[in-house]
Amino acid sequence: MCVRWPRLLSPTHLSQLIRRQKNPLTALDLFNEAQTRYPSYRHNGPVYATMINILRSSGRIIEMKEVVNRMKEDLCPCRDSVIAGVIETYMDAGMVEDAISLFKSLPEFNCVNYTRSFHTLLEKLVRDSKLETCCQLFVEHCRGWEISSRMYSLNLLMDVLCRMRRSDLAIRVFQEMGNQWCDPGRETYRILMRGLCNDGRLSDATQLLFLMFGRISRKGCGADVSIYRMLLEALCDNGDVDEAVEILGKILRRGLRVPKRYFKQLDKTQFRVEDVKSLINEALIRGGVPSSDSYRAMAVDLYSEGNIVGGDNVLDEMREKGFRSSPQIFEAKIAALFAAGEVDRAVECVRNDMIENGCVPTVRVHNAVVKGLCDAGESARAVRYFGTMSKQVGIVPDRETYVYLVDGLCCDGDYAEASRVMDKMVMSSFWPSDEMYTKVIRGLCSTGKTFTAAVFLEEMIGQGKIPAASVWCSLVSSVVCREVLWKEVLFVTLRELEN
Template structure:
């Protein structure tokens, strides 16, 4: 190991050094060696966070725990995000008790705010259906000084209850907000409105709307359109069109604060004569847009909501009207549109959004937008086209550099199509760009190469994997040994495989 140590070491410089090491144990060795080389040097919170992140991402949980204990002894100031990474690492490894214990010990560290780690652990417990633990966690920690925002935690609980069809309990949680000293936000109403309407609890949903009028929408906001649309569509789906029309009028007056000149232009009386429920909902959507003060926020909220429901034609109408009004589509709208096309399997149209519409709208594409398209191509069985798109289009876009997620999408897509040789090339480029793949990527590629008789490449990636201190599971060894044994004429490879197996 050769390290070019500076005359004066700073935590920022040390973070750069250890981040550039592909072997996490080498990075840990450098991290520990720094104190002996520089007696006056002290690790700070960011360098600890870097080291813990490296060890956690590579599955070196034992070493990660030792570094966390060392940080507690140093008593250096650290941020809550550090514990978020460690908690997620424990959760991925199925060590939920360790994650819980770490959170309870946060007060022993020099960390004054544990809001993010609290919400992260609460989300994990809910996802694992450990509701009693989640409830106890909330009661014991939500009122402490370290947790500064309880509304996000309550939103999380309500969302989970609604997804499980228990909007009645979520409504009880909502009604307890005042006792918790919390003020409901727009997301709170959106979550609960969607849950109540999904469970057919329209009467409660209507009363929730009236509550929203005087708590959220006193000034009228275009972003509220999505919540109103959820309620109105639910009434239409249940055949209560007259009730929906009546509520629509109240929304325009009280919720969106529409000027009289806007509401007078809308004739709502003929809505009940329309026999098709879908057509009625389209008219309601149009009324929400045309009956309010035109704004980029309202158009964007409505279009994104329609795209998320795969109602692309309706969303396009909203976008066109928006452009006529002089507003330009936002990056969020382009992302929602591309996702909708990809979900529908219309990947070619998703590509056109980036290559044509984005240019016309003077919106610079982001890596996130490109990754959505690449994932759509791979999911549609066009991983080879995705690789070509990366090289011909994305690589030539100024300011848009492929990241770790980009390469991971391509490698996974190629492997799922059985293109293991091409996946091997992409993974090689990924390493050249200093993006270190996770252990699952190596496992999938090595197993795939063995299945097509490419033992040599499989062995090379196995050595690369071991050089990064990753421990291959038994299934990988079995695949490699089985592949070699099926081709016993290749004695050299067989001997090398045996030596690797013996020394690992």
């Protein structure tokens, strides 16, 4: 290892040194060697954070765990975000017990606040459907002074209870928020309203709506529209159309506080049972005070439900009123179009619709198109779209872009193009995962491109990754098959020459 060490080593210099290493194990060796070369030197928090993040991103979990333990023994100040990243890595690798054990041992670390670590652990437990463990962990640790904000964790607990079809317990959590010095926000009402409607507790949901009027609803607050709509549609699905229309009138008066000249739109004779939902949506859009928040909330909800026509109507209304659309709306629309199999419309949505609405596509929007094309089996088209996307000013493809492309090309069997995309990924300083290397190398071997596969294998080993046995088997099989083939060709050629 040829490294030019300075006369005096500072933590900043060491961080820069290990960050420049391509192989994470080489970076770890430099990290360990520093204190041997410089007896008076001590690692600080940023150096530990840099080393842990390098090992995390390369999948070196065992080595990362050792560095975390050293940080604990050194009593080095560490940031909450570093521990949250380690917990996330453990959970993604299926090491649930290690993640919980690390969180419970945080008092032994020199970390004064671990709110983000707590929230990350609860999020991942909910994602993995370990709901009982999540509830138990919340009860044990929610009152600790190290958790600076309980609002997010309380919302997460209510969401867990609602998923477990225990909205009755979620209501009790909601009622206890005042004792926890927490002020329920819009997301709290949205979670609880969804849970009550799914459980069929429409009477409690109606009372929650009236409570919402007095607490968080403000004049012209369009972000509340999606919550109102949740209850109204649940009442319609339950057959309580008249009650839904009556509550709609109260929403317009007390929630959105519409001027009286708009109340003529609430005549019950105008509503028909077969299309009452669309009429309610129209009343909420046109009857309320126009705002970008209300249009965005309605459009995203409709597109998320697959109602493309309804979402387009909201966009048209929004444009007529002079409001500018947001990338979030078009991201939802693109996902809905791909789900409906309308691939061409989804691509044209970015090229035409967004420009017509005065909205600039973001990397997230472009990634949604790339992912949709790859999922639809049109990875070659996704590569062409990627080329156009890369030429746009201000648009820099991120790691997700390359991951979607490589996965899509491998699924379509175009391993040669996948290898070229992965080359661009490495040149952009995004390191492929072990799984991605394995998939491309095995695919190249299956198509006879042994040399390219060997180059990627060498690059994989150079990054300190350990190839799976299947990778070696594929490479050996490809080489042997090529030798057998050449021998057969040579034998046939010699026999023809003899004849």
